[in-house]
Amino acid sequence: MDNHTMERLGYDRLELGSERRRLLTQKVTDFIEEHLQKVEKKETACFNINDDRASGLLNFSISEEPKDIESLLKVYEEHVLQNGVDLSHGGHLGLIPSGSAVYPAALGDFLAASINRHSCAFYLGPGAARLEQLLISWVAGLFNFPAGFAGNLTSGGSTATVLSFLTARQSKQLKARDFERTVIYLTDALHVCAYKALNVIGLGEAILRKVPMDKKFRMVPEELRKIVKRDKEAGLLPAIVAASVGTTNFGSVDPIDEIADVAEEFNLWLHVDAAYGGFFVLVDEMKYHFKGVHRADSIIVDPHKSLFMPLGLGVVVVKDGYKLHNANILTVEASYLRDVDMFQDEKSPKNFSFELSKHFRGVRVWLPLQLYGIKPFRECLKEKVELARYFTSRLGEIPGFVVDNYPQLTVVTFHYETGNDDTNERVNQHLLERILQDGSVYISSTTIGGKFRLRICVLHFRSHKDTIDFLLSFLTKAAVSLSSGMIKKLHWRKCKV
Ligand SMILES: *Cc1c(COP(=O)(O)O)cnc(C)c1O
Numbered sequence: 001m002d003n004h005t006m007e008r009l010g011y012d013r014l015e016l017g018s019e020r021r022r023l024l025t026q027k028v029t030d031f032i033e034e035h036l037q038k039v040e041k042k043e044t045a046c047f048n049i050n051d052d053r054a055s056g057l058l059n060f061s062i063s064e065e066p067k068d069i070e071s072l073l074k075v076y077e078e079h080v081l082q083n084g085v086d087l088s089h090g091g092h093l094g095l096i097p098s099g100s101a102v103y104p105a106a107l108g109d110f111l112a113a114s115i116n117r118h119s120c121a122f123y124l125g126p127g128a129a130r131l132e133q134l135l136i137s138w139v140a141g142l143f144n145f146p147a148g149f150a151g152n153l154t155s156g157g158s159t160a161t162v163l164s165f166l167t168a169r170q171s172k173q174l175k176a177r178d179f180e181r182t183v184i185y186l187t188d189a190l191h192v193c194a195y196k197a198l199n200v201i202g203l204g205e206a207i208l209r210k211v212p213m214d215k216k217f218r219m220v221p222e223e224l225r226k227i228v229k230r231d232k233e234a235g236l237l238p239a240i241v242a243a244s245v246g247t248t249n250f251g252s253v254d255p256i257d258e259i260a261d262v263a264e265e266f267n268l269w270l271h272v273d274a275a276y277g278g279f280f281v282l283v284d285e286m287k288y289h290f291k292g293v294h295r296a297d298s299i300i301v302d303p304h305k306s307l308f309m310p311l312g313l314g315v316v317v318v319k320d321g322y323k324l325h326n327a328n329i330l331t332v333e334a335s336y337l338r339d340v341d342m343f344q345d346e347k348s349p350k351n352f353s354f355e356l357s358k359h360f361r362g363v364r365v366w367l368p369l370q371l372y373g374i375k376p377f378r379e380c381l382k383e384k385v386e387l388a389r390y391f392t393s394r395l396g397e398i399p400g401f402v403v404d405n406y407p408q409l410t411v412v413t414f415h416y417e418t419g420n421d422d423t424n425e426r427v428n429q430h431l432l433e434r435i436l437q438d439g440s441v442y443i444s445s446t447t448i449g450g451k452f453r454l455r456i457c458v459l460h461f462r463s464h465k466d467t468i469d470f471l472l473s474f475l476t477k478a479a480v481s482l483s484s485g486m487i488k489k490l491h492w493r494k495c496k497v
Contacts, residue, residue, distance in 0.1 A: 013066075024069055027069050027070070027073070028069070028073070031073045031076075031077075032106075035077075035081065035088070036088065036103070039086070039088050039089050039090070039462070040462075042090075042091075042440075044086065044089065045086070045089075045091075045438075045439030045440060046085065046086050046089035046090075046091030046092055046439060046440060046441055046442045047084070047085050047086070047091075047094075047436055047439045047441075047442040048082060048083060048084070048086075048439050049083055049084065050082055050083055053083060054079040054080065054082075054083040054084075056075075056078065056079050057075060057079035057080070060075050085442050087099045087100060087101065087310075087311070088100065088101060088462075089442075089460075089462065090460050090461075090462030090463045090464065090467050091440050091441035091442055091463070091467055091470075092441075092442050092460045092463070093441055093442060093443045093456040093457060093458060093460070093463065093467070093471065094442045094443045094444035094455075094456070094457070095248075095444050095457065096248055096275075096276050096305050096457050096459060097305075097457060097458075097459040097460040097463070098302070098304050098305050098311055098459075099304045099305075099309065099310045099311035099312075100308045100459070100460040100461050100462060101308065101309065101310040101311075102308045102309070102368050102372075102461060104367050104368040104371050104372070105308075105309045105310050105364040105365065105367065105368050106310060106364070107367060108363040108364035108365070108366065108367035108368065109310070109363065109364045111363050111367065112359070112360040112361070112362075112363040112364065113360075116360075117360055118357070118360075119131075119132055119349060119358060119359075119360035119361075119362060120348065120349050120350040120355070120356055120357055120358055121340045121341070121348040121349075121350055122342075122343045122346040122347065122348045123339060123340050123341070123342045123343050123348070124340060125360075126343075126346070128360055128362070129346065129347060129348055129349060131362045131363065131366055132153050132349055132360075132361075132362035133347050134366070135153065135315070135362050135365060135366060135369075136149075136150070136151035136152070136153065136315065136317065138369075139151065139278075139301060139315050139317055140317045142278075142279075142281050142282070143281060143290065143293045143294055143296075143299060143317070144293075144294040145294055145299075145317060145319055146294065146319070148319070148320060148321055148322075149317050149318060149319050149320075149321050150317075150318055150321025150322075150324045150325060150347065150352055151315060151316055151317035151318065151321075151324070151352065152315070152316050152324070152349060152352040152353045153313065153314070153315055153349070153361050153362055154313075154314040154315065154316060154353065155312055155313070155314065155359075155361075156275075156302060156304065156311070156312065156313065156314040157191070157193055157273070157275030157300050157301075157302045157305075157314045158193040158196060158197065158314075159314060160275070160300035160301075160302075160314040160315060160316035161191075161193050161194055161196075161197040161271075161273070161300055161316075162196075162197040162200050162201060162354075163298075163316045163318075163324065163327075163328075163352075163353060163354075164197070164271050164298035164299075164300060164316055164318070165194075165197045165198060165201050165203065165240065165271070166201045166327050166328075166354075167297075167298060167318050167323050167324050167327040168239065168240050168269035168271065168297065168298065169201055169202075169203060169239075169327075170323065170326060170327040171269065171297075171320070171323040171326075171327070172237075172239050172240075172269060174203075174237070174239065176202065178237055179202065179203055179205045179206055180205050180206070180207075181207075181235070181236050181237045182203060182206040182207065182236075182237045182239045183206065183207045183208075183209055183228075183231050183236050183237060183238045183239060184198065184203070184206050184207070184208050184209070184239060184240045184241075184242065185209050185211055185224055185227065185228065185238070185240065185241040185242070185268070186208065186209070186210065186211065186241070186242045187210060187211050187212075187213050187217075187219045187243075187244075187247075187254070188210055188213065189213060189217050189244065189247035189248075189249055189250060189252060190242055190243075190244060190247070190273065191244070191247070191248050191273055191275065193275075194242050194273070195208075206239070207231075207236065209227050209231070211223050211224045211227060211241075213252075216250075216252055216405070216408065217247060217249070217250040217252035217405065218252050218253065218254050218255060219243055219254040219255070219259060221255055221258035221259050221261065221262055224241065224259060224262050225262045225265070228241075228262065228266045228268065229266075232266065238266055238268055239268065239269060240268060240269045240270075240271060241259060241262070241263050241268045241269070241270055241271070242271045242272075242273060243256055243259050243270070243271070243272055243273070244272070244273045244274070244277070245272060245273070245274040245277040245278065245280075245289055245290060245293065246273075246274060246275075246276040246277020246278070246280070246408075246409050246411075247276075248276060248411075249411070249413075249446050249448075249455075250405050250408075250411055250413065250448075251276070251277070251405075251407055251408050251409040251410060251411025251412075251457065252405075252408055253277065253289045253408050253409065255291075255292075256270075256272060256290070256291060256292040256293050256295070256296065257291045257292025257295070258292070259292070260292045260295035260296070263295075263297075264295075269297045269298070270295065270296045270297050270298075271296065271297065271298045271299075271300075272293055272296040272298070272299040272300075273299075273300055274293070274299055274300065274301045275300050275301060275302040275305060275314065276302065276305050276306060276409070276457075276459075277289070277306065277409050278299070278300075278301030278302065278305075278306055279301065279303070279305075279306035279307045279377070279381060280306060280381055280385070280409055281293075282374065282377060282378040282381055283378060283381050283382045283385060285382070285385065286381075286385065286409070289408070289409070296319065297318065297319050297320070297323075298316060298317065298318045298319070298324075299316070299317050300314060300315065300316050300317075301314070301315050302314045302315075303315065303365050305459065306381060306459060307365065307377060308377065308380065308460075308461040309364060309365055309368070310364065312359070312361065312364075313361050313364065313365060321352075324352050325351055325352060328350075328351055328352055328353055328354060329351050380461050383464070384410045384458045384459055384463070385407075385409065385410060387410070387458045387463065387464070387465065387467075387468050388407040388409070388410040388411070388412055388456075388458045389407060390465070390468060391412055391456065391458070391468045391471070391472065392406055392407055392412050394468075394472050395412075395414055395472065395475065398472070398475055398476050398479050399479055399483065400416050400417060400479045400482060400483060401414055401415070401416055401417070401475060401479060402414060402415055402416075402417045404448055404453055405448075410457055410458040410459055411455065411456070411457045412455070412456050412457075412458075413446060413448060413453045413454065413455045414453065414454050414455075415428050415451075415452070415453050415454055416428055416431060416478070416479065416482060418482075421451060424451070424452065425451070425452040427482060428445070428452050428453070428454055429445070429452060431454065431475075431478055432444075432445050432454060434474075434478070435471075435474060438474070440470060441467060441470060441471050441474075443455065443456050443471070456471070
């Protein structure tokens with residue numbers, strides 16, 4: 001080795017030293033503060049797409065030469081923050097307003113990343129493993145799971161679903177030769193991540209049975225029973241039923257307790273997707289939606305949705321913890337992991353997931369939960385329920401608007417009714433474009449039975465009555481223009497949420 005490479009040239013650049021570290025941190029936090037203050041004062045749009053659609057970012061290529069933090073933050077501001085939906089903005093009422101991100105969650109990430117600790121194996125980080133285990137137990141406790149459960153903190157609901165279905169497949173001892181006879185039961189309202197997860201674990205060839213829903217988009221347990229019975233008699237292998245507490249499209253809640261009866265009767269794996277709806281269990285008035293959830297074999301919840309955490313955090317809990325464990329442990333010996341596998345009687349996250357080295361994601365939810373306590377989360381979720389109801393009842397008073405589904409949790413779908421399906425689609429699409437052009441609030445669209453519908457989901461911790469009132473006033477003005485046939489000439493005043 002020549003002497004040159006032994007010099008600390010690279011190190012001296014990478015290691016900033018205390019003063020520069022503080023300065024750099026200060027500049028980044030000042031930048032964040034400036035943005036969050038604008039958001040709080042409602043001085044920024046929630047939705048915005050620039051003409052170049054952020055392509056200018058690509059001109060700022062990665063090179064040998066260093067760049068200064070000011071110019072990098074400027075690029076970040078111009079291209080990343082000025083384009084798309086601002087998830088920190090209370091006007092976010094579209095899709096599932098994920099990742100509204102209470103600030104201490106970011107500090108948790110900062111803590112985890114700046115003083116990096118292993119959270120994959122108990123031996124490498126006993127405190128880290130226990131911290132994540134504490135959170136999993138807390139989540140399992142919310143749903144009254146009996147002792148013996150195990151879980152994992154995942155990157156989100158999709159990966160949590162992969163772990164659930166993988167465990168179901170292993171526990172049912174389904175082999176490749178069985179896949180074509182294996183039957184999965186779901187409704188049309190189940191989130192698409194379930195289809196992906198089935199593909200990922202090799203069950204893409206299984207038979208999918210769509211169970212009919214009632215008028216409120218909930219699975220009908222009696223229909224499920226009939227279909228499973230028929231399949232069983234036909235020599236098929238009924239395996240998994242996937243139900244939801246809070247479907248994405250309608251916010252509808254399947255009757256879990258009655259579905260659990262059918263699952264028990266036919267020995268099906270009951271999976272509950274509560275990615276969106278899960279933390280409404282904290283709200284007393286919503287607890288009835290969770291009847292029977294403790295009977296599920298697996299459940300997923302997304303703290304990055306109904307717990308106001310930044311994107312990148314889901315949880316899976318499996319009732320029989322050994323099944324999750326057995327689906328994920330190595331059956332070949334890895335000599336380089338010998339030491340790591342000490343303390344077998346303690347839970348190591350890597351034995352409950354396909355991940356090994358991973359983001360110590362527990363800190364981002366541990367810190368805010370401990371810092372705030374649970375109460376403000378509960379109260380904030382209750383506010384969202386009330387806001388969704390308020391929106392629904394007020395919208396019903398605006399002539400021309402029709403509520404398509406009353407919120408079971410916080411999703412409302414609606415449309416302006418012109419008396420003609422084709423015109424309906426054109427007018428409501430136009431309305432959506434106007435709302436997005438204004439950008440003060442962000443809402444999204446869907447279809448119900450092939451018909452175009454507008455849709456809101458109230459789930460942002462910064463969405464309040466004034467946000468809803470703004471949308472209502474926007475829609476009221478639209479209704480006036482529409483009723484006087486002025487759709488083409490609509491002129492929208494730029495207003496703030
Ligand atoms: C968002 C969502 C998912 C998928 O979760 P990700 O965290 O986006 O991967 C699954 N189910 C429901 C009901 C959801 O709302």
